[in-house]
Amino acid sequence: MEKTKCLIIGSGPAGYTAAIYASRANLSPILYEGIQPGGQLTTTSTIENFPGYPDGTTGDDLMADLRTQAERFGAEIRSGIVTKVDFSASPYIITIDDNDTIQADTVIISTGASAKYLGLEDEKKFAGRGVSACATCDGFFYRKKTVAVVGGGDTACEEATYLSSLAEKVFLIVRKDYLRASSIMQKRVLENPKIQVLFNHNVEGLYGERKVAGMHLIKNLGQPDESHYDVDTDGFFLAIGHKPNSDVFKPFLKTDAAGYIVTIDGTPRTEIPGVFAAGDVADPVYRQAITAAASGCKAAIEAERYLSNL
Ligand code: NDP
Numbered sequence: 635m636e637k638t639k640c641l642i643i644g645s646g647p648a649g650y651t652a653a654i655y656a657s658r659a660n661l662s663p664i665l666y667e668g669i670q671p672g673g674q675l676t677t678t679s680t681i682e683n684f685p686g687y688p689d690g691t692t693g694d695d696l697m698a699d700l701r702t703q704a705e706r707f708g709a710e711i712r713s714g715i716v717t718k719v720d721f722s723a724s725p726y727i728i729t730i731d732d733n734d735t736i737q738a739d740t741v742i743i744s745t746g747a748s749a750k751y752l753g754l755e756d757e758k759k760f761a762g763r764g765v766s767a768c769a770t771c772d773g774f775f776y777r778k779k780t781v782a783v784v785g786g787g788d789t790a791c792e793e794a795t796y797l798s799s800l801a802e803k804v805f806l807i808v809r810k811d812y813l814r815a816s817s818i819m820q821k822r823v824l825e826n827p828k829i830q831v832l833f834n835h836n837v838e839g840l841y842g843e844r845k846v847a848g849m850h851l852i853k854n855l856g857q858p859d860e861s862h863y864d865v866d867t868d869g870f871f872l873a874i875g876h877k878p879n880s881d882v883f884k885p886f887l888k889t890d891a892a893g894y895i896v897t898i899d900g901t902p903r904t905e906i907p908g909v910f911a912a913g914d915v916a917d918p919v920y921r922q923a924i925t926a927a928a929s930g931c932k933a934a935i936e937a938e939r940y941l942s943n944l
Pocket of ligand 1: 751752784785786787788789790792809810814873874875876918
């Protein structure tokens with residue numbers, strides 16, 4: 635069976651940064667790209683908050699740069715999805731595409747998280763053209779415009795509040811008649827004159843020519859007084875939760891209630907020696923490209939130290 639000193643799973647900022655550091659440390663890492671080569675950033679348009687790009691860059695270009703940088707130092711990047719792991723004894727055994735197996739002394743899990751979407755066809759149609767699942771990434775493009783945020787939890791309230799500092803008007807679309815967010819976040823939203831909360835509302839579609847121009851709403855879905863109407867908006871933000879891509883590791887690693895891999899004391903270490911988790915798969919809080927990259931760096935340093943201590 636093929637064997638590697640360092641196997642990296644996932645090709646977002648965490649995975650590629652881990653690959654840069656691990657290859658420069660002579661670990662000859664092998665990286666499997668996973669379901670979405672380049673990760674979540676390839677679904678956003680312009681990136682203006684990644685240090686080092688004063689004029690901004692695109693998600694695709696940033697990820698291509700990170701990949702080139704990792705390959706320059708010898709990281710081997712392969713397409714393939716990890717479908718099974720066996721972390722019961724070292725070296726660990728990882729199955730790719732239900733078919734190939736590879737042994738690894740260290741494993742860096744950087745499989746990311748996927749934003750949840752409502753499942754509307756229009757979300758795909760307008761992806762990157764008005765539809766976003768990250769207010770911090772894309773809010774800046776909606777200065778003095780109208781935006782809508784879907785969700786009633788802390789993320790939705792936080793994103794609506796953040797967007798209200800940029801946009802002229804924010805609609806918060808909540809499917810129930812209450813917010814699930816913490817009371818302080820609720821208060822902040824309800825007292826914000828720029829935010830209008832539409833309780834008991836669902837979104838059934840979006841409209842627009844090249845980009846989003848508005849949304850088709852349903853009020854009081856399933857009630858006798860159910861009604862349908864349209865509201866114009868320039869931006870449409872989903873904040874209905876994220877799903878960390880951790881299912882395949884769950885038989886061996888501790889995850890929190892939402893599925894994020896639990897790491898030790900703010901490091902990328904997991905309970906299993908030599909297995910590390912970096913980026914969004916282990917980060918329910920920050921979820922930024924730069925924080926993911928930083929934790930990928932930490933994971934590679936940890937992997938190198940672990941191997942040299944063996
Ligand atoms: P949550 O699961 O807490 O909330 C999701 C929200 O989206 C709910 O209001 C839910 O509605 C709504 N929703 C889910 N699916 C749909 C759908 N198909 N259509 C319409 N609405 C939908 O997720 P969050 O991302 O907000 O938070 C995740 C965790 O992270 C929480 O524990 C939260 O407290 C924490 N967090 C903490 C922050 C902080 O402390 N600063 C900031 C952000 C998150 P419903 O209520 O009807 O189910």
